[in-house]
Amino acid sequence: MKGRTGYRLLMVVLLSIALISAAVTVSAVSAAGYPERAISIVVGSSPGGFYDIQGRLLAEYWPQYLPNKVPMVVRNISGGGGIRSANETWIAEPDGYSIIQIKTGAYLLAENQYPEQVKFKMKDWQYIGRYTQDVSVFLTRKDVADKIKTFQDLVEMAKKKPLLCSTGGVGSSMHTNGVIFAEETKIPVKYVHFPGSNEALTSLMRREVDFNILSISPAQKADPKELRILFIFNDDQNMFTSVAPTALKYGIPKNVLQAINNNPVFSAPRALAVAPKTPANIVKMLRDSFWKLMTSKETEAAFKKAGDFLDPLKGEEFEKLLPQMISDTNKFAKVLPKGN
Amino acid sequence: MIDGFIGGLSILFSWPAIGLFLVGCVMGLIFGLLPGLQGGLALATLMPITFGMETNQAIPLLIGAWGASEGSATAILFNMPGEAENAATMLDGYPLAQQGRAGEALGAAGFSSLCGVMISIGIFMIILPIMRPIVLAFGPPEFCLLALLGLSAIAVISKGSLVKGLFIMFIGVALAFHGTNPITGGIRYTFGSLYLWEGVDLMPVLIGLFGLTECMNMLSHKSTVTRTTIRVAGGVLKGIMAVIRNWKLNVFCATLGTLCGTIPGVGGTVASWLAYSTGITIFGRGETFGNGNIKGVIAPESANNAKDGASLMPALILGIPGTVSTAILIAALIIHGIYPGRDLITNHLDLVFLVVQCLALSNIFSQSFTMFAGKLMARITLVRPHVVVPVIATTCLMGAFTIRNSILDVALAGFFCVFGYLLDKYDFPKIGILMGLILTPLAEESFHSSIQISEGSYSIFVTRPGSLVLVILILSVLFMPFILRSYRKLKRQWLQKSRSG
């Protein structure tokens, strides 16, 4: 009886191994056949957020430009402010099936500030390209906007009492944007942190704070009854004519605006990359298809419909900008307070 | 308004919208039953599919999935909430199942949930024009005190002494300290591990403490979940009648849930616990709870579903998502070029009504399923544990993994399973751990934000009217056991005197 039981158990184990092997595809990297299965765009935040929407839009429209037209899916790996997703992609198989969505400024800062936690090297990713970067705006309350018509008014107001800026948390883009703005303009600012950008916006509506600096897309959706975009941190008036005046028109000195916009933590380029040892022809294939995606009217329309915009740059050109970005971030990291 | 209402209905009952709606409902049902898979994840999974659809088709699919995800069935049958907000239902729901009254509990849960969402939708329609000041009246000081009120209430109403309740709750509070504090920027107790940077996630703890612990309980006992030979079939109608008899409790808890849903960031878990603690205090005087009192099922279920309807208000009107599900819903609308806010109300009122109607119908679908399949589902409690446990344990462990795609969450769930089992053996109210883990981040983050707003002054917690009321409530709740103890002592002494006199 024992022998029969043992035999049965062995048959069960062998059968299950056979079934699983049939179900699960474990293939060696085959550049000639690439891509053979779904490609993941790895997003370092939870579903539904700003970056997640962008990732999903890319995943929707990209496959048509790939050979074999394989589907693309978004994989959300939240944790460590996106660092976990980057760490996992860095050590994953370099087969071109995991493309990481890189928040350039945030990751450069993390590499500088948390070297023990960060496993990747920003200069060593193989970049497929940049698809957008932030255009930020100065968002304030209606009653404040009515009082400060020019940059000089803003400076005078801050001299009486430091401005209160709401952020989505220490180290968030709203926080770093505020710090960069305060550093370059020399305006005294105090920060009120919240566990997310939505709470930071609500705080502005509740009149608990004076302003915040955030990306134009969510700012445009803010309630115009309560909130106003005072100016845009962009010197191209043609791009956002209907939204608000540019910072230059508002009165911010040109050199100050340039210093702000040149900081990669502020401009927050959003790029896509694969792990360092990914075969060169796979990288080329992805770059070529990416560029076709970026230059298509359909993609532009989809991003515009979602209230976003494209500002593409080829991977090779983006890589050339990296050393300067790393240097600028390292300088900024020294002035960014850890904590409030 | 009427045009918008009719417009919404005509969209919903057209083809293929109605077909997509039903597909969404079925998906939502499946996600609600499985631990680790919640309504928000159902939305996230469906969102890419909707890209190529018209908005009129996407909304029924998404809202159908969200509204139909319902975690009370597993809370009642297996002491394992499908979602965190169903945790309060377990306290009385599972003992009812153990007494062979699972059908009654499922009927009560289903019908009170349905009533809850209908009441909140009704309130939504009425207060739509004046919603803004209500939403904006609650700021960080109120959030902080609300969370502290919830924590105090849990410590007091847990079984066993107040000290025991606090002791266990402090475990949950301490667990919540691990990781990064977004308000102060400090990183605490991570022991150099990136896994702990985002803190201890709620779901693996919930799965371990309740789902897997219950598997251990089932395997350790000689009989099935139902420890008696009482018939388990039927009773659904009895549960529905219990809700009708306790209509005041239902309406009270639904209103409380609606209020909690209106305030972004409060969430269904706070709503269900507040409803449980206040509901049973006001409407259950002299009764015992935690041993299978049907009111203990009605109160939280009514509130946590009412919260869904109400959470649409800040999401659709102010563009402020209060929950993960509404955040994904807003994202889905934005992708289709529909922006929440005045534009939505002014130019797309039919879409607003479509969302509300889909939510109402999806709840009818899922609660009807819970109620009428309750008879069948209740029979699961009679199945041998060695057949049921592998299914539950497997889905629990997979659910724990899927939350953050992390195998370490599986280990965490395993640890809390053993820990939770030992806590159960020695009369520790482990629900306190859960509440500590849920409410502490809200309390701490709001506390620090309040101090930053007031630029260092603590008076912000007593100078605002809402905050002052909450401070008084917290003190009352904390001192209630001692007042009660003194009262009982005095009563005993008086009775003794009158007998000897």
Added chain:
Amino acid sequence: MKLLTRKFSVMHLAICLFIMTYFIVLAFLTPGLDSMTRLFPMIVLSAAIPIGILETLSVINKKVHDFLDETSLFGKKKTDEDDDDLDRGLEAKAIIWLLSYVALFFLIGPLFAMIVGPFVLMRYLGKVNWMTCFINVGITWVSVYLIFVKLVGARLPVGLFFGGIW
């Protein structure tokens, strides 16, 4: 005053001491944090440790236990002593099985673990017949795979045994 005046279980005391150790370790690490970050932990741990001491004392001392018991509003939960249905042998097997199942997830990956773990429980611990085992494992495996892997998109690790990493 005599301390040990109550009959207690060593495991019960061990649980209290384990929790107290956790609180003390955190308390030890707290002063190293900056002032605002350590504020809440300091307040909470300052209360948690004395309460923990009280609770630990109530396990071993009758007077303390009776005093604290009077603050309970909703009565006591059922304990093991009241539970006639509990089998200690089954209990030990259940705990070992579950911990082994979790370990299998790490060692051989979820896809294999989902077969081996349930089979062992049903066949060897529960003496369930082969047909029921096959059907149960088969349906569970397929359903979990379809929902979690195909629909939700979870990427399952292959397990340490097969060269996978965490």
